[in-house]
Amino acid sequence: MFDLTGKTALIxxxxxxxxxxxxxxxxxxxATVGLSGTRIEPLETLAAxxxxxxxxxxxxxxxxxxxxxxxxxxxxxxxSVDILVNNAGITRDGLMMRMSDEDWEQVIDVNLTSTFRxxxxxxxxxxxxxxxxxxxxxxxxxxxxxxxxxxxxxxKAGIVGMSKxxxxxxxxxxxxxxxIAPGFIxxxxxxxxxxxxxxxxxxxxxxxxxxxxxxxxxxxxxxxSDEGGYVTGSTLHVNGGMTMV
Amino acid sequence: xxxxxxxxKKIVVEHLGVEEEKVTENASFIDDLGADSLDTVELxxxxxxxxxxxxxxxxxxxxxxxGDAVKFITEAA
Numbered sequence: 001m002f003d004l005t006g007k008t009a010l011i012x013x014x015x016x017x018x019x020x021x022x023x024x025x026x027x028x029x030x031a032t033v034g035l036s037g038t039r040i041e042p043l044e045t046l047a048a049x050x051x052x053x054x055x056x057x058x059x060x061x062x063x064x065x066x067x068x069x070x071x072x073x074x075x076x077x078x079x080s081v082d083i084l085v086n087n088a089g090i091t092r093d094g095l096m097m098r099m100s101d102e103d104w105e106q107v108i109d110v111n112l113t114s115t116f117r118x119x120x121x122x123x124x125x126x127x128x129x130x131x132x133x134x135x136x137x138x139x140x141x142x143x144x145x146x147x148x149x150x151x152x153x154x155x156k157a158g159i160v161g162m163s164k165x166x167x168x169x170x171x172x173x174x175x176x177x178x179x180i181a182p183g184f185i186x187x188x189x190x191x192x193x194x195x196x197x198x199x200x201x202x203x204x205x206x207x208x209x210x211x212x213x214x215x216x217x218x219x220x221x222x223x224x225s226d227e228g229g230y231v232t233g234s235t236l237h238v239n240g241g242m243t244m245v
Numbered sequence: 246x247x248x249x250x251x252x253x254k255k256i257v258v259e260h261l262g263v264e265e266e267k268v269t270e271n272a273s274f275i276d277d278l279g280a281d282s283l284d285t286v287e288l289x290x291x292x293x294x295x296x297x298x299x300x301x302x303x304x305x306x307x308x309x310x311x312g313d314a315v316k317f318i319t320e321a322a
Contacts, residue, residue, distance in 0.1 A: 127287060169283065 002225040005030030008078040009224065010071070012061065012118065013088030015042040017187035018137070021213035022085055022220045027053060029221055031083065034074040061088050061114040062106060071121030080129070081122040083224045086115040086159070087137040089152075096150040104151045111155035116162060119177070123170065132175035133224045136163050137216070138235060140183045144243045156181075160235055167233035176232035178223045183239025185211040207240030249296075249322065250315045256291045257311060260284065270312040278311075288314075296322050 009026045013019035015037030023046060027033045032053040035043045040058050047054040055077040059070045074081050089111045092103035119134050126132025141149050142156030160179050167177040184190060184201060190210060193201070202208060219238050222228045237245060254268050263278050274280040274288065289305045292298070292314060298321045300308070308314050 124290060127283075172281075172283065 001227060002029050002221050004083070004221075004224065007082040007224075008032045008034070008074075008080050009083035009085060010034040010036060010057070010074045010078075010081045010118075010122070011085040011087060012036045012059070012114070013137075014046060015039045016087070017189075018182070018185060018213050018216050019085075019087040020046050021217040022087060023054075024050065025214070025217035025221050026083065026085075026224060029225075031224075032078050034078055034081070036070060036074075037088065061110045064113075064117070067114050067117045068121065071118060074122075075125065080125050082126070082129070082131060083133040083135070084118060084122045085135045085137070085220055085224075086118060088114070089137065089139075089155075091149065091152050093148045093152070095148055099150060107151035108155050108158075111152065112158045112162070115159055119162075119166060123175070126175045127170065127173045130174040132170075132173075133228075134163070134166070134175070134177040135220050135223045136160075136177070136179045138163075138179040138181045140181050140237070140239050140243050143181060143235075143237075143245055163235075164233045171232055174229070176223070176229060178228075178231060178233065179235040180216060180219045180223070181235050181237045181239065182216050183211055183237070183242040185213060185216060187213065205240045205242045209240065211238060211240055247315070247319070249319050252295055253292065253311065253315050253318060256295060257288065257314075260288055260291060268311050270310070272311045273309055274311070275309070292318060298322055 004026060009031045011019055011023045014023045014035035023033045023035055027050050034055045034057045035046055036057045036059045037043050038060050043056045047056050057073050059066050061067055092107050115136055136159045138159045139156040141153045142160055145153050163177045163179050215238050219236050257268050258265050261278050261280055272278055274285055289300050293300055296318050308317055
């Protein structure tokens with residue numbers, strides 16, 4: 001099950017904890033992977049760890065021209081992009097009353113607009129081969145909101161609406177478009193929480209623990225597989241029961 | 246028939262899976278040849294690749310029939 005041999009996958013934000021694990025799992029299933037991100041060093045380290053079938057494709061997602069180029073670079077390196085995982089994301093948290101236009105725009109640009117541009121950029125090849133998988137990483141806050149994250153929540157909810165629309169447009173061509181909405185996942189970002197913050201968080205999670213990066217990667221693998229081909233326009237919530245929708 | 250028309254017809258036949266005889270001058274991609282809106286986008290992309298031209302969106306909207314496509318490409322190529 002879930003064999004991706006011969007498939008090519010472009011993963012953004014592969015320098016981060018979740019993105020790196022997604023890359024490992026897709027690669028482990030046989031896919032050739034394109035590792036994109038802004039920080040080259042962790043990408044090189046990951047590519048070295050994976051060995052064959054791994055390409056480093058640095059890209060700053062706040063640079064529109066670079067985003068337009070990324071699918072072309074990925075196709076030049078791997079021959080195609082069969083699977084796109086829009087995982088990269090940034091936060092610029094702050095209460096909305098005090099949020100600057102710049103903090104709003106940056107988060108919308110990197111999290112939502114780059115997802116739009118990259119998806120558009122890979123569609124031609126997918127439509128031609130009549131097979132494609134786009135997996136967009138949304139967030140639990142896109143559904144439930146979160147104080148201090150109006151920009152991030154708007155972007156992550158926007159990704160869901162965009163994905164559903166695109167899913168309807170391309171479904172007849174064997175291309176699926178889905179979202180994964182992670183809850184709280186243990187990464188370098190959540191390591192910064194102190195014990196009190198952690199305790200307060202855990203009481204809200206029925207599973208009683210934070211998620212692991214592999215929980216997200218497994219969900220991506222399913223949606224990227226042949227077996228997941230009848231699932232499109234969906235959002236898979238991976239959150240230990242924190243928000244049930 | 247011109248070389249361009251032959252090449253356009255080949256793309257249309259292959260892409261839409263229709264018989265060659267049905268691809269006539271006034272045949273509408275959507276009304277006569279069974280294309281949906283996504284097919285018309287794909288046809289335009291295929292024409293762009295085959296002929297090495299750019300077909301802007303506003304021009305693409307005017308290409309409704311096989312004859313429209315041949316005329317546009319003949320002028321652009």
